[in-house]
Amino acid sequence: MxxxxxxxxxxxxxxxxxxxxxxxxxxxxxxxxxxxxxxxxxxxxxxxxxxxxxxxxxxxxxxxxxxxxxxxxxxxxxxxxxxxxxxxxxxxxxxxxxxxxxxxxxxxxxxxxxxxxxxxxxxxxxxxxxxxxxxxxxxxxxxxxxxPLVPAFHAARFGQGQGRAILNLGGIANLTVLEDTVRGFDTGPANMLMDAWTRRHLGQPYDQDGAWAAQGRCHDSLLAALRAEPWFDLPPPKSTGRDLFSLSWLEARIDTLPAATRPHPVDVQATLLRLSVETIADAIRRHASATREVLACGGGARNPVFMGSLRQALPCDLTTTDACGVPAQxxxxxxxxxxxxxxxxxxxxxxxxxxxxxxxxxxxxxxxx
Missing domain, CATH: 3.30.420.40 (ATPase, nucleotide binding domain)
Incomplete structure (x- = not known):
């Protein structure tokens, strides 16, 4: 028109x-x-x-x-x-x-x-x-x-009061909850730690299509140590970044594990992917329980392993913003x-x-x- x-x-x-x-x-x-x-x-x-x-x-x-x-x-x-x-x-x-x-x-x-x-x-x-x-x-x-800065835009472009949430999978994951009152907050790392770990061990800027993470196995003890970070339990509003979730943060938690049980680098990558997935899913269950549909955007939305893991973990449907006419990137x-x-x-x-x-x-x- x-x-x-x-x-x-x-x-x-x-x-x-x-x-x-x-x-x-x-x-x-x-x-x-x-x-x-x-x-x-x-x-x-x-x-x-x-x-x-x-x-x-x-x-x-x-x-x-x-x-x-x-x-x-x-x-x-x-x-x-x-x-x-x-x-x-x-x-x-x-x-x-x-x-x-x-x-x-x-x-x-x-x-x-x-x-x-x-x-x-x-x-x-x-x-x-x-x-x-x-x-x-x-x-x-x-x-x-x-x-986050973008929830007001998400409401303008993707609607409000529809049981929908927008999930940005950049370095940090942030969620906009499009209820009658628009809410938004960071959930924790999305790609940032995985990118840094890939660069350190593969010399590549990121894990293309999540292929390296898919070769590893989640290390349960490391995941528990990462999940114990108090920031994850803070209620919204909250935001974060490299000030907290840095490689030194990751390495300090790896160092708490007995030397004989420390994971191989590929298993650390798989564990970082699982950390992102679980903290996003937990945030939606805790703070956006009425959400029926999540639209993902950002670089992580192009990672099929990441998106597949999220689909299994989320309590609601997951697609990308492409479905609403805006390419995720x-x-x-x-x-x-x-x-x-x-x-x-x-x-x-x-x-x-x-x-x-x-x-x-x-x-x-x-x-x-």
Whole structure:
């Protein structure tokens, strides 16, 4: 059906916890329309990826290193924007704004801060398009977690009050519960630990199709040690990231096992997959028991072993957002296009029922073209 609204074109950019690349979407968000016009994804240069990962922990000269990494990331973002414009046959003057999340390197809302590496002014200068960035800070200032950011978008695109939940399987798994009151929270690791373990032992960025995990066996004692992490039992609202679920966290728990019983690397991978599956299923049983259908998105939705294990574990149906017309890989980037529009329209997109903030807030800061 034709729309009476003039086009409102936005670009969303996302480089998530997995730190594997940048996803970009160009969409028309006029009226109640959410129409993807172009999408793309590029891998991060390995040197930048390693620096972003290193900046998750304290190190020498980290302020200068973070500034240089932010500039390099903004340059990658600009390349993605140019690719999107070329694919859509549009130019910069036809885009309202870019939503650019940046790369989270510290997330400590309990201490009153969250930090995303980004250089939005540089991105605006290179693209000549307004940029909305720093989406988490205002919510944290209002006493919230600053995360997850996307439940309001999920409600707008996938419906509300329908017994449906959206499960993002990125580095961290997060769940949006689309009841009459929209709720959302992180459930724990999705791909992040599995990716890191694969890189360490196979020299590959991720476990393609879950093939390595499928060769191993879950190590029950290790799984019990991982499941004993107190964070899993915290009630929502809650969020997490590399600050907690790092390789050092994993290794510390492996080290608690008797040396003779420690698992082979392939069995650790199988156990990490099981950890993700069980903590997601437990979160749905505990906090989303009315859910009848889960729509998965993010990189993990393309992992058949992960998805097959989830189907067996979940108490409800599981499919992907592709079934609703949005490719699973595009959902998060599309959300940041929508968040950029929400900022310009002064619509509150950080919801207290999701983040625990004292009140709803408009997310982001504007860097004009």
């Amino acid at each position: 034709a729309s009476d609204h003039a086009p409102e074109r936005y670009i969303g950019l996302m480089s998530g916890t997995s730190t594997d690349g940048v996803d970009g979407v160009l969409a028309d968000l006029a009226g109640d329309r959410i129409q993807v016009l172009a999408s793309t994804g590029v891998a991060l240069p390995e040197s930048l990826r390693q620096e972003l990962l290193a900046l998750n922990a304290p190190g020498p000269d980290e302020l200068a290193r973070a500034a240089r990494a932010a500039n390099a990331l903004a340059d990658c973002y600009a390349d993605v924007v140019r690719d999107l414009l070329a694919k859509a046959g549009l130019d910069a003057t036809q885009i309202h704004a870019i939503g650019a999340h940046g790369q989270t390197v510290r997330h400590a809302p309990e201490s009153g801060y969250t930090l995303q590496i980004n250089a939005p002014a540089r991105l605006a200068e290179h693209t000549r398009i307004a940029v909305v960035a720093d989406f988490r800070s205002r919510d944290v200032a209002a006493g919230g977690q600053g995360a 595009d959902v998060e980037a599309l959300a940041f296009a929508w968040l950029a529009q929400a900022h310009l329209q002064r619509r509150a997109a950080c919801l207290p029922a999701v983040t625990g903030a004292g009140h709803a807030t408009v997310a982001g800061c504007l860097y004009p073209a």
